[in-house]
Amino acid sequence: MTLCIGLTGGIGCGKSTVAGLFAEHGAGIVDTDAIAHHLTQSGGDAIAAISAAFGKDYITVDGELDRAKMRGLIFSDAAAKQRLELILHPLILQQAKQQLRLLQTKHYIIIVVPLLAESPSFRQLVQRVLVVDCDENIQVARVIGRSQMEEAEVRGIIAQQTPRAERLQIADDVIHNDAGMDSLAEQVSVLHERYSARQNSN
Numbered sequence: 001m002t003l004c005i006g007l008t009g010g011i012g013c014g015k016s017t018v019a020g021l022f023a024e025h026g027a028g029i030v031d032t033d034a035i036a037h038h039l040t041q042s043g044g045d046a047i048a049a050i051s052a053a054f055g056k057d058y059i060t061v062d063g064e065l066d067r068a069k070m071r072g073l074i075f076s077d078a079a080a081k082q083r084l085e086l087i088l089h090p091l092i093l094q095q096a097k098q099q100l101r102l103l104q105t106k107h108y109i110i111i112v113v114p115l116l117a118e119s120p121s122f123r124q125l126v127q128r129v130l131v132v133d134c135d136e137n138i139q140v141a142r143v144i145g146r147s148q149m150e151e152a153e154v155r156g157i158i159a160q161q162t163p164r165a166e167r168l169q170i171a172d173d174v175i176h177n178d179a180g181m182d183s184l185a186e187q188v189s190v191l192h193e194r195y196s197a198r199q200n201s202n
């Protein structure tokens with residue numbers, strides 16, 4: 001089996017940016033956010049189950065998940081959030097495993113899993129956990145800079161996620177993303193060397 005590293009971190013900490021840097025080094029990348037998006041697009045495998053569980057109101061006229069409406073629901077309704085996760089997580093896991101099989105020729109694979117700290121079934125897929133960490137104020141500023149979200153909304157999402165200290169406890173490796181892109185690229189280069197050397201040694 002190819003070495004598989006789970007990449008996680010809070011909202012806007014830099015998971016996608018880090019995955020992009022590893023991809024430049026030739027790593028195999030599996031992105032569970034992209035899989036979730038694909039599953040909830042028009043014709044996606046999760047649409048029928050979501051429509052049955054939440055009603056047709058949550059599907060747009062184009063046949064995809066009404067993401068804004070669903071975000072609004074699950075932000076304040078923990079049971080609804082769990083119901084959505086029960087539909088999506090097994091499908092995401094299945095697709096992720098399929099993609100991992102296709103990437104076995106790579107030296108190592110980075111799988112991006114925002115909910116890694118909460119998901120035993122994803123933890124079982126990986127041999128190492130890499131956490132991208134940054135100061136909460138920087139995190140908030142970057143998310144606001146990327147989207148049109150209000151500060152209170154971003155802080156609300158952070159409050160719902162696994163606490164930073166708890167996430168760091170499961171880390172085998174940590175990338176500190178408080179500085180600029182140069183520092184980030186340097187840290188990824190160091191880990192790339194290490195992961196390349198470790199291939200198949202697990």
Ligand SMILES: Nc1ncnc2c1ncn2[C@@H]1O[C@H](COP(=O)(O)OP(=O)(O)OP(=O)(O)O)[C@@H](O)[C@H]1O
Binds near residue numbers: 011014017146177180
């Ligand atoms: N070192 C950095 N310097 C400057 N900007 C950065 C840095 N790292 C990330 N960013 C920017 O911060 C924002 C969040 O980064 P990114 O999208 O990679 O985070 P993420 O963890 O994938 O977020 P999400 O949880 O929403 O998927 C992006 O706009 C990205 O370009």
Ligand SMILES: [Mg+2]
Binds near residue numbers: 015016017033
């Ligand atoms: Mg991302």
